[in-house]
């Protein structure tokens with residue numbers, strides 16, 4: 684094991700991880716990088732366990748495998764395939780649908796889809812920071828089939844709140860997006876609280892809900908929409924998200940829109956650190972308490 688894998692090249696990835704053992708050794712070096720601590724009794728003295736990829740506590744004799752207490756725990760496919768699924772999901776600029784992933788890695792589509800939920804879960808944790816500074820906020824509708832209908836109906840479309848950091852010079856910082864129940868002021872207010880720092884300067888359009896929030900004492904600057912020109916960076920993100928959703932995942936029902944939003948936000952926010960994305964996700968896998976699939980499946984259901 685010589686250092687962390689950094690990069691986006693599939694050839695380099697294939698050289699670094701040739702078999703299950705390479706992957707397990709990689710995880711081993713991460714798991715106990717800060718020194719060994721027994722998860723049962725807290726003892727810091729450990730010896731070689733049942734295999735070279737286990738550590739056994741000198742005190743209570745608990746034998747822990749490299750994947751125990753991580754998101755890799757209970758994953759039935761070989762580690763090498765799991766590594767390939769992570770690499771392809773996070774390192775390809777636009778991501779892949781689970782159908783494409785399954786074909787490339789050689790697993791069943793359902794296996795790829797289930798494992799991708801874990802990857803998405805790790806992605807969410809990675810992009811939860813609240814937005815700071817100048818922040819543009821707006822709401823939009825995603826999906827639905829009644830393109831021709833006048834006005835905005837929530838019946839077939841899903842309401843989404845979007846916040847974008849404006850870092851000056853026409854550049855965008857980080858973004859956040861959340862599915863919301865409706866465009867009512869209190870719902871939008873809650874969405875803003877979860878995505879934007881309290882000291883941020885918020886700029887929005889003239890939707891009446893923002894007026895109500897302003898009256899309640901929120902520091903919000905409301906500008907005329909001018910067909911999107913006044914919140915240009917935000918509207919660019921809305922457009923890019925909708926294009927990505929249609930282009931990569933083809934279809935998406937309202938119940939699982941948030942998981943796709945999470946994936947898009949993660950991709951966008953880590954666009955300048957793409958070479959280290961694989962590792963940040965592996966670290967999340969190693970440091971997260973294992974979640975059972977059932978937890979991850981709510982509220983999403985099987986899609987592409």
Ligand SMILES: [Zn+2]
Nearest residue numbers: 721724740743
């Ligand atoms: Zn112990």
